[in-house]
Amino acid sequence: MRRWLLPMLLLAGLIGAWQLAAGTGALADLLNLESFLVPSPAEIAEALWQSRSLLADNAWITLEEVLIGFGCALVAGVGFAIAMHLSETLRLAFQPLIIASQTIPIVVIAPILVVWLGFGIGPTLAIIALICFFPITVNTLDGLRSVDPEATKMMRTLDASRGQILRRVEAPSALPYFFSGAKIAVAVAVIGAVFGELAAPDSGLGALIFRDMNQLETARAFAAVAVLSAMAIVLFAILALAERRIVTWR
Amino acid sequence: MRQDTKMPAEAEQFAGAVAMPASMPVVEGQLTIRDLGHSYGELSTIESLDLDLATHGVLGLVGPSGCGKSTLLELIAGLQEPTSGEIEVGGQVSASGRLGHCAFMPQRDLLLPWLSAIDNSALALRNRGIRRGAARREAGLLFERFGLAGFERSAPAELSGGMRQRVAFLRTLIAGKPVLALDEPFASLDAITRAEMQQWLAGALETDPRTVVLVTHDIEEALYLCDSVAVLSARPARIVERLSAPAPRYGNRDEAVTDPEFIAVRESAMRALKEGAP
Numbered sequence A: 001m002r003r004w005l006l007p008m009l010l011l012a013g014l015i016g017a018w019q020l021a022a023g024t025g026a027l028a029d030l031l032n033l034e035s036f037l038v039p040s041p042a043e044i045a046e047a048l049w050q051s052r053s054l055l056a057d058n059a060w061i062t063l064e065e066v067l068i069g070f071g072c073a074l075v076a077g078v079g080f081a082i083a084m085h086l087s088e089t090l091r092l093a094f095q096p097l098i099i100a101s102q103t104i105p106i107v108v109i110a111p112i113l114v115v116w117l118g119f120g121i122g123p124t125l126a127i128i129a130l131i132c133f134f135p136i137t138v139n140t141l142d143g144l145r146s147v148d149p150e151a152t153k154m155m156r157t158l159d160a161s162r163g164q165i166l167r168r169v170e171a172p173s174a175l176p177y178f179f180s181g182a183k184i185a186v187a188v189a190v191i192g193a194v195f196g197e198l199a200a201p202d203s204g205l206g207a208l209i210f211r212d213m214n215q216l217e218t219a220r221a222f223a224a225v226a227v228l229s230a231m232a233i234v235l236f237a238i239l240a241l242a243e244r245r246i247v248t249w250r
Numbered sequence B: 001m002r003q004d005t006k007m008p009a010e011a012e013q014f015a016g017a018v019a020m021p022a023s024m025p026v027v028e029g030q031l032t033i034r035d036l037g038h039s040y041g042e043l044s045t046i047e048s049l050d051l052d053l054a055t056h057g058v059l060g061l062v063g064p065s066g067c068g069k070s071t072l073l074e075l076i077a078g079l080q081e082p083t084s085g086e087i088e089v090g091g092q093v094s095a096s097g098r099l100g101h102c103a104f105m106p107q108r109d110l111l112l113p114w115l116s117a118i119d120n121s122a123l124a125l126r127n128r129g130i131r132r133g134a135a136r137r138e139a140g141l142l143f144e145r146f147g148l149a150g151f152e153r154s155a156p157a158e159l160s161g162g163m164r165q166r167v168a169f170l171r172t173l174i175a176g177k178p179v180l181a182l183d184e185p186f187a188s189l190d191a192i193t194r195a196e197m198q199q200w201l202a203g204a205l206e207t208d209p210r211t212v213v214l215v216t217h218d219i220e221e222a223l224y225l226c227d228s229v230a231v232l233s234a235r236p237a238r239i240v241e242r243l244s245a246p247a248p249r250y251g252n253r254d255e256a257v258t259d260p261e262f263i264a265v266r267e268s269a270m271r272a273l274k275e276g277a278p
Helices: A002-023 A026-031 A041-050 A052-086 A088-103 A106-117 A121-145 A149-157 A162-199 A205-214 A218-246 B007-015 B069-076 B095-101 B117-121 B123-127 B132-145 B161-174 B191-207 B219-225 B253-258 B260-276
Strands: B031-040 B043-053 B058-062 B084-089 B102-105 B179-183 B211-215 B228-232 B239-244
Touching: A002 A026, A002 A041, A041 A052, A041 A218, A052 A088, A052 A121, A052 A162, A052 A205, A052 A218, A088 A121, A106 A121, A106 A162, A121 A162, A149 A162, A149 B102, A162 A205, A162 A218, A162 B123, A205 A218, B031 B069, B043 B069, B043 B239, B058 B069, B058 B219, B069 B084, B069 B102, B069 B179, B069 B211, B084 B095, B095 B102, B102 B161, B117 B123, B117 B132, B117 B161, B123 B132, B123 B161, B132 B161, B161 B179, B161 B191, B191 B219, B191 B253, B211 B219, B219 B228, B219 B253, B219 B260, B228 B260, B239 B260, B253 B260
Parallel strands: B058 B211, B058 B228, B102 B179, B179 B211
Antiparallel strands: B031 B043, B031 B084, B228 B239
């Protein structure tokens, strides 16, 4: 009960305060802005309702990009983590490159990706996959390496092959770590989608925000941000639920 | 936490022992160590050590902390290669050959929390490619024999310390290896549970004899459970003295350890330990 009640109360309080500050025009006066640049929650809700089909269409596109990009990062990240765990050579060779992949400034590289991959969904997928890859790989690798060496010795005297040790001991040990990485990844995936769509504003919530800000449709831009946040929260919750169902021993 | 079942009930179960399942052939398991040396880089842990143990013999290894007892156990089990000398386990000299003849029970039970008690105990069968159902049936027979009936489906976290250690021992036993390498198996238990487990293990080895090398800090445990005890010196480890333990070891533990003959051997073991201390 407290799990839900506390964040709901906090959210309601924040929205209420914002409504008071923006609805009366006090916030716009304070910032010395026109009042349409500082939409109140009621105006955002109105924009959300009026543009619901436009927002939904674009949200589907963004969701699709997030799921495909995240899925690619999941497969590649787990694959790399296992390969780097099994081979010391691969681990030493790839570790600096994987850290380097995280330092790539996405905002700068996004337009280059558009030049390389063309307009459309390609550059966005690449950006999402790139930023999701790091937390998944690093956490899964840490999980695989967290196994007690005594447990490995015990399995060896019980005639376990390398693959059996991986499947029966290391992979289950790594699961909680993997889920931590995946939860971080899915939250940043949504940001990645926006960056991708800003660079190639074709469709999706990021592109919509970009267009609305240019056309001073501030309320609808905020509505799109709200949809984006909701999407990230739902995806995170799905992963948290999956973790609870799968990692029952913690 | 569940209570351990009481000892007398289990002692009766040993009396009605059933034959070992077909997939556990009892192979000859004599152990011969000749002029063994081992070092980690510059640090010499074991020097010119000789040891013999007949099939189904139970040998205790006691010695000061850090003297290389656990290293010796890992060498015997084929988890490490000696720096010099030779170890032969059931006719196997190579590390992989020894690994095939030894099952190793670590100090902590290391039960896998994502598997039930019975699936933990059946790990060796599963590793050999036996299907889950068949592996569970085979392990289930031993659960009944060793006083664990009713706990097959329990998660390790639901078991008491003593029961976890029993499941860990069954896991070692089910591997069907002729030689068991036990590294301080009861060190983490409280005194009462440890005494219960010692009597339990003595009973288990009576019905299911194996060649056993038992590393322990506890001289009383070694003398009660083993036919002979090798007292090791401080690093680099050599054998100070090899003592024969007084028979009978399968009787009541309290009677066994208060027997005057037992106390006399315990005192000579203590003297040997002090002699080998740094």
